[in-house]
Amino acid sequence: MKHMLCSTMKNYKKEYLPKDIFSGIIMAAVSIPISMGYAQIAGLPAVYGLYGSVFPILFFALFSTSRQFIFGVDAAPAAIVGAALVSLGIESGSEAAMQYVPVIAFLTGIWLLLFYFLKAGRIVDFISTPVMGGFISGIALTIILMQIPKILGGKAGSGELPELLRHIAETCKEISWLSVVLGVGALLLLRMAGKVIPKFPAAIVIMAAGVAATMCFRVDEHGVVLLDAVEKGLPKLVHFHFAGIDLRQALGRSLMIAAVIMSETLLSENNFAMKNGYKIDENQEILACAMGNIAAACVGCCPVNGSISRTSMNEQYEGKTQAVSVVAAITMAAVLLCATGFIGYLPVPILTAIVISALMNVVELHLAVRLFKVSRNEFYIFVAACVSVLFLGTIYGVVIGLLLSFVAVVLRATNPPRSFRGMIPGKEAYYDLKRNRNAYPIRHTIIYRFSENLFFANVKIFQSDIEKSIKEDTEVVIVDAAAINSIDVTAADRLEMMAENFDKKGIRFYITEHSENVNEQMRSLGIGHLIEEGKVRRTILAALQDAGVATPGTSMESEKSPVIQMPWQLEIPAAVHAVHEAMIPAEEENTLEEFAWAFGDDAVEEMEKKVHQVMEQIHRLPDLERLADVGFEEKLKNWHSLGALDEDEILRRMEMHLDELPENLRGDKKVILQLIEKRRRKIEQQLLMHHPEILDNLKKNRERLERRLEKQNPEAARKLHEWERQMREK
Structure with a gap:
């Protein structure tokens, strides 16, 4: 198994080290309030959140193939465990809870090991980008709503959207305005710093400011909640007590948690990997999660999971490898051994603002806007996945997301282009x-x-x-x-x-x-x-x-050109263009089929870009006089093989831009006009030979094009007409 270990740190570059160390210290600092809060949600004393930020993170880093992802105590598993305790009537923080929770973490690790051997990581291949984005955004919004009451001076919420909103409303009845000022002020400063000085460690500075505020102004005496103080020392190994635990019920709960951890971690890891241009081994990540959870169980902690918020911060501070996790674990161990005293001075609202700020970066609003513009069906799938997580929870959000992905595939397959x-x-x-x-x-x-x-x-x-x-x-x-x-x-x-x-x-x-x-x-x-x-x-x-559709003497197909000058009998109604002219205003008609097909409503703009590119190439052509025999189109790069009507419009637009020639080529304006006219006559000859029925349509198109160009660029059209009049008089 040696080949599986420390894969992100192979061929490590020394220039990575400063950023990895810096980001690792920040991860440890931010994990203090986050992990302590989630440990309490899971029914454990807060210090167990710090215990879950040492050995579980090290084991995850050892096996993970993700360069950025940060592991630790997180919202979804903690919330499921906390809900299980409530349903079983086990009091939070009691001896029964401290026996039950590690067993759940251990069984979760065993389920994840089973998923690893079954290669269940392939499940993410069936989840589309809208589902992934909606799922991750739903989780981020859920955790933000959990945290809001802590800014108001209360405790974190739990449950789904209705319960979270109800808890926020109840917290507002006993609101602490100083907590609101500290929390909202810290959040605004973090958001502004993220835009103005994104690489500055604003979170650390704001945490230090919070400690100073407690020591100098005793904000805790004015309704601001502080983190609980913790005793010094590393975590001790625990002995699992299965006696008195309903294993059937525990196996069911742990299976649910394992499914959530696998889905949430793999979805999030793939999202960060795609954004930053690397690949992960999904099955290896399941093994990493399994080892992390078994390590968490051994120190008495709740199930652990990949953290979207901390990974987002790691990305912001440009952590390069899992060395970040190693540094974070070592830093957390140092805090537990030597520096737990300051924890009791940290205001909860300020640290909550740090968590919310990180989660706001995770909500994929930009993806929702993009989907709304380009694909309403995929936008609705994004919204459905997000709403499912908010209202039904993570596990049901995963199930609904998978179903939506399959529905999208079926709909696309049953109504294809x-x-x-x-x-x-x-x-x-x-x-x-x-x-x-x-x-x-x-x-x-x-x-x-x-x-x-x-x-x-x-x-x-x-x-x-x-x-x-x-x-x-x-x-x-x-x-x-x-x-x-x-x-x-x-x-x-x-x-x-x-x-x-x-x-x-x-x-x-x-x-x-x-x-x-x-x-x-x-x-x-x-x-x-x-x-x-x-x-x-x-x-x-x-x-x-x-079928005998081709007339005798038709050219056969070749390897390089499958169709060569085929004299097909096309169904071209005699009055078709007359009808079009009556129905479509001249200034709105677009005869450039190639550009219309490729660029839609932007066809005219893209066509003008193409004309400018052609004119720039003409500037660089040597001795235009010698091109009279071959035609300039033979010397231009990327001169598309356009249809007759299409190419004719390109040529006319080129004439409109002749005044853009540099001074040294102004004298060649007459030559270029002659070359354009020569190409135009060649188009007419080809139509007369192969499709004489189109020749009349070409003349009508020219008339409509002239009217449209006069409206689009009247000054250029006037100059061109004046030049043509002078040439005729000569």
Whole structure:
């Protein structure tokens, strides 16, 4: 097992040491109030929280693969243990509690060892980013609500959102205004320091100020609660007492705690690992948690867990490895041996403010805003995961989060992206007919792309889409199955039935573009005869040629260029552009299909950027006169193979920017205009040769474009028109 130990400290760099030591000291300092408070929630004397911040942290650091994560006494396990004591009628801090809690911690460690051997860490692979973000945010908000009463001068809350709000309301009846001033003031200072001087250890300074306030002004005599003083000395090993404990009930409670620790720790660790660009071994982390909890049980502490708040602070102070945890444990041991006296002078509201400030950084509000903008469904999943933790607790939040993740997968799989495809004159590919206004279907042919594996839950949608698209003159149906990697028996039976029905109607049916393993699946599922009958083709082009859609003399596909100058018969209504012109205001129309597809509403802005890039490249072209034969587009980098209408608009916009040429190229303005005009004539010749029906549309597009450009940039349009008038007069 040696290869598993201290993995984050292998190849340790000496420049890490100052930050790791500094961050470790801060972690120990912050852990004093946090761990003492959570130990009390778990029904133990406060000092056991400090005991749980020595050996458990060392054992976790020894086995962990996470560079940043901080282990220790934390809210969720402590709250579950505390609730168990209440349900069993065991008084907090009593001998019975001090016997029961370590047993729960020990059994929790045993469950985690079992999870390790079962490799249960793979569960996090089924939890999406919205679920993870909502889960972590829910935990952070829960702990913040637990802490708020301590700022008001009362005790920490417990339970779920209704109980926490009720406890806050009751605490407000006996509020200590000096506690509020100290707590809120400390919180504001921490938040401001985090923005202005983020690397300054404001938490330590504020803690020192709190001790000074107690010693100088005796704030405890004015209603401010102080931390309990503790005796000096390291923790002693305890003997487990199983007598009198209902093991069946204890096993159930500890299983719940183990599931919470595994889920919360792995979710949080993966979140920090993704943000900071490293990977963790989930199964190894379960082992680290198991060893940490067994160590906690041996010193009489409650179950321990990964701490989101302390890890967030470690990230802020740029701790690099688990050396931070080692330093924190050594520092805590030194405090227990030599410096427990100052603990009794620490005002609880100030230390609570430190905890809340760290947790505020954990709430992923930025993710919620991003999801709201880009994906409402995922935003609702985020909110549901967060609300589940707040109202139902961590364990039910995990279960609901997993269910939501599976629901999201099912919804996506049963309603996948799909489209009908056609071609854009001048382009050699197949485009979504809805998203590309200048794309047209091939005559008598349906090309349908289905972007998901085909199985029982979505094959009906697949069939319905195709059957609804059939017209009286349809002769060929081609399925673009490039995104289909597997089919099940239900889908296979449905494909066979569709092929039979199309045969009866005299319609040629093809499945194309998929990988070889789909063919193997088809043979194993009993529909290999579709391959033998020629209904399965490697490419769309092969299917078109087999169906006789391509005219004689059509160029065949090659390895580098699968489609070469195909003279398809496209369904282009004679009045289609006239209709568009009547329906769409000229200034709003966007003829640049490539940019519209790629950038949506930002198409015009991105197009202008592209034009500027082209102009900058023209600045660097040597001897423009020599480019007359080949055309400048041959010398420009990233000159996309745009369609005829698209490229024509790019060229016109380039003319609008000719005044941006530097002084040394102003004399070449005429040459550049001639090169642009030459390219424009070449576009017209290509259309006349292959798609004469589009030539009239090109002229109409130019008229609409001219009106739009005059509105967008009237000064540039005026100068260009004046220049063109002068050239004609000459």
